[in-house]
Amino acid sequence: MSRFLYCSVSCMLLTTLLTGCDSPDSLYESNVSSTGASILFEASLPHGESTLTVASAVFENGQPEPLIGGDLIQISAESGQIYLDNERYQENYYAGQLQLNNANSNIQLEIVHDAQGARAGRWYPTDEVLVDTEGSELVGYTASVTLPDLVEIIAPQPDLIYTSRGDEFTLEWTGSPSDRMSLVSFNICYSSQGDSLGWVKTFDIADTQSYTVSISQLIPDEETIETAGNAQNVLTGLIQGIFEIYFEALTFGLYEAEDVRFDDFNLTYCELDIKLVRKKDGTLGEGVSGGGAIGSTSDSVSMEYRP
Amino acid sequence: MSRNTHLASALAFSMALFTSSAAAYEEKEKEPFTGTASAGLCKLNISSGTSVPDFETCGTYNLYGGYRFTSWLHAEVGFQDYSNASTAIQKDLAGSYETEFTATTTFAGLGIHFPVHRTLIPYVRGGVLHYRGKLTVHEYFDDIYPEGSQTARDNGTGYYWATGLTLQSAQELRFILEFQQQVLQNIFEDSSRPLEARYNSIMLGFGF
Numbered sequence: 001m002s003r004f005l006y007c008s009v010s011c012m013l014l015t016t017l018l019t020g021c022d023s024p025d026s027l028y029e030s031n032v033s034s035t036g037a038s039i040l041f042e043a044s045l046p047h048g049e050s051t052l053t054v055a056s057a058v059f060e061n062g063q064p065e066p067l068i069g070g071d072l073i074q075i076s077a078e079s080g081q082i083y084l085d086n087e088r089y090q091e092n093y094y095a096g097q098l099q100l101n102n103a104n105s106n107i108q109l110e111i112v113h114d115a116q117g118a119r120a121g122r123w124y125p126t127d128e129v130l131v132d133t134e135g136s137e138l139v140g141y142t143a144s145v146t147l148p149d150l151v152e153i154i155a156p157q158p159d160l161i162y163t164s165r166g167d168e169f170t171l172e173w174t175g176s177p178s179d180r181m182s183l184v185s186f187n188i189c190y191s192s193q194g195d196s197l198g199w200v201k202t203f204d205i206a207d208t209q210s211y212t213v214s215i216s217q218l219i220p221d222e223e224t225i226e227t228a229g230n231a232q233n234v235l236t237g238l239i240q241g242i243f244e245i246y247f248e249a250l251t252f253g254l255y256e257a258e259d260v261r262f263d264d265f266n267l268t269y270c271e272l273d274i275k276l277v278r279k280k281d282g283t284l285g286e287g288v289s290g291g292g293a294i295g296s297t298s299d300s301v302s303m304e305y306r307p
Numbered sequence: 308m309s310r311n312t313h314l315a316s317a318l319a320f321s322m323a324l325f326t327s328s329a330a331a332y333e334e335k336e337k338e339p340f341t342g343t344a345s346a347g348l349c350k351l352n353i354s355s356g357t358s359v360p361d362f363e364t365c366g367t368y369n370l371y372g373g374y375r376f377t378s379w380l381h382a383e384v385g386f387q388d389y390s391n392a393s394t395a396i397q398k399d400l401a402g403s404y405e406t407e408f409t410a411t412t413t414f415a416g417l418g419i420h421f422p423v424h425r426t427l428i429p430y431v432r433g434g435v436l437h438y439r440g441k442l443t444v445h446e447y448f449d450d451i452y453p454e455g456s457q458t459a460r461d462n463g464t465g466y467y468w469a470t471g472l473t474l475q476s477a478q479e480l481r482f483i484l485e486f487q488q489q490v491l492q493n494i495f496e497d498s499s500r501p502l503e504a505r506y507n508s509i510m511l512g513f514g515f
Contacts, residue, residue: 068402069448085400116499118401123359124442125498131446131455 033290034062040291041143043075043107044277045100047152047299052077052100056084056109057093058138059291064092069133070115078105083117103150107295109143110285145282145295148178153276153299161304165216171276173299177207178280185218189270189305197265207278215305219270267307275300338479338515341373341381345483345512351392351408352505362408365392367508373418381418383432387411387489389506396447403447408504410440412489414467426475433468438491440504465491471510485510 032038038059045052054075058065066086067073073084073094079101084094098107113135119126155172162169171183183205188198201218205211275298282293346368353359371385393407416434423429443458471485491504 066449066451067400069452070401072400083400115401119399121357121399122397122404123353123355123357123500124406124444124502125459125495125500127499128459128495129442129444129457131444131457133448133452 031290031292032059032062036061036289037065037138037141037287038062038290039109039111039141039143039284039288039293041109041145041282041293042296043145043147043294044296044298045103045147045150047150047297050100052098052107053095054082054084054098054107054109055093055095057291058111059092060138065138066092067094067111067136067138069136070113070118071136071139072112072114072118074110074112074114076108076110078102083114103147103297105146107145107147107282109293111138111141113139141288142285143282143288143291143293144285145293146280147295147297148278148280149175150297151175151181151276151278151299153301156301156303158301159303161306162215163306165219165305165307166214168212168214169303170210170212171274171301172210173276174209175278175297177209178278180279180281181205181207182277182279183211183213184275184277186273186275187218187270189219189265190268192266192268195265213274218272218274219305269307270305271302272305273300273302339375341375341481341514342371343373343383343385343481343483343512343514344368344370345485345510347485347487347508347510347512349389349392349506349508351389352507353408353502354505355500355502357500360394360397360406362392362394365409365506366390367506367510369510369512371414378422379420381420381432382416383418383434384413384415386413387436391443401446402449402452405445407443407445408440410438410491410504410506412436412438412465412467412491414489416467420473428473428475429471430473431468431470434466436465436467436489436491438463438465438489438494438504440491440494442495442502459495461494461496463491463493463496465489469510473514479515481514483510483512483514485512 031040040057040059041054042056043052043054056073058067058073075082075084075096075098077098077100079099082096082098084096086094115130115132116126119130152174153171154174156169160169181204183203185201186198187201188196190196277296277298279294279296282295284291284293346366349365349367351362351365353362367387367389369385369387371383373381373383375381388411389409391407391409394405396403396405414434414436416432418430418432420428420430439460439462441458441460443456445454445456447454467487467489469485469487471483471487474482476482487508487510489506489508491506494502494504
């Protein structure tokens with residue numbers, strides 16, 4: 001999808017997510033420990049690309065913990081290192097991209113204190129004027145991942161058009177299975193009045209190199225679509241494609257997008273962008289109480305539904 | 308009278324007016340020493356190799372004395388002070404911050420006056436300056452850590468130029484309206500991010 005479309009989707013997503021959702025609790029209910037530090041960390045490499053997308057969220061005693069005063073999330077790989085940014089996001093969510101020369105590289109996350117680095121974008125010389133703080137208790141915590149075998153979708157062909165909700169297609173892909181696989185579907189439907197409605201649907205499937213999906217699974221013929229989500233899939237959805245938008249929506253604390261309403265929506269056609277995400281569990285460093293680390297690879301295929 | 312006669316009369320009158328204006332100007336310019344005080348509003352622009360936020364409008368005043376070599380060429384030396392110019396609060400990975408910059412300059416240069424009118428005299432002036440600049444940063448950490456401030460100072464050189472109009476009164480007083488620019492170069496030259504500050508000012512003042 002084009003960036004323009006992503007932007008369009010973002011508005012809808014935010015609108016959708018903002019309706020009927022007022023509690024971020026579900027985002028944190030699993031994995032994140034109610035005591036101590038928790039780190040959610042995912043690094044993902046799309047098929048055919050060499051740029052690794054990384055996202056992370058930090059919690060302290062079960063609550064979002066923004067890093068401030070010079071604490072940063074540093075991501076290191078064989079090819080170099082970056083600091084994750086949250087300029088476009090809120091609270092405790094951070095993201096970034098790192099060029100990856102070797103897909104077998106170990107990808108390391110570490111919370112560091114770098115007063116100058118955290119102020120690198122400032123217009124004035126921070127080596128002359130700096131109000132430094134000591135690093136927080138989170139400094140030194142680590143997590144690491146390696147990527148699973150690359151996933152490549154070999155069927156169906158892209159841009160096929162389906163005309164009935166009863167239509168089925170079989171996803172086929174390559175690569176050795178790993179710990180888990182998620183199917184992430186970004187859907188956007190257009191009405192004859194020119195309105196549009198978009199949502200994200202995520203669920204886990206078995207990594208058996210084949211999975212049959214019906215259009216009705218993705219676009220049910222109901223007034224309300226229940227989108228699936230759990231804390232582990234937050235980052236997965238985030239870094240697959242609509243990186244900015246999904247994260248932006250999430251960081252408003254509104255992940256649990258329950259209702260996408262088709263009331264008064266005269267559906268003309270829908271665009272579906274389906275991604276397969278193969279996940280491999282990583283490790284959390286000493287002292288990290290909860291969360292999770294995942295290395296993932298992905299591939300996508302797009303299609304249309306025109307009833 | 309013919310049209311040509313009218314034109315010749317008008318030309319002769321204009322010449323007489325200019326000659327008398329210049330003579331009157333010469334008459335008033337016999338005192339070789341001058342003094343000027345002016346104040347106005349300034350706009351600070353800083354370049355640092357990255358995006359710099361806008362500064363709020365600041366205030367400024369100056370005092371300078373001059374020496375007339377001729378009716379049109381003056382030398383001058385003076386002092387100028389700029390009030391705090393501050394930015395809006397910015398936010399980044401380290402927290403929130405706002406910045407203030409202030410400076411004083413001493414300057415020396417030359418002025419050229421154009422006595423084209425008896426009372427309204429355009430001029431330009433320019434020269435070099437020495438500055439003392441002060442940068443202050445206030446940082447806020449969302450109440451997680453105490454907020455704080457840090458200040459750094461630097462001295463250096465730069466240049467200035469100005470153009471304006473002098474209104475010469477009958478009581479030896481001059482009133483001036485001026486646009487002025489002072490450029491402070493290589494501030495924090497040895498730091499990770501050297502700055503150049505450019506003050507644009509509109510000044511109103513008087514002198515003798």
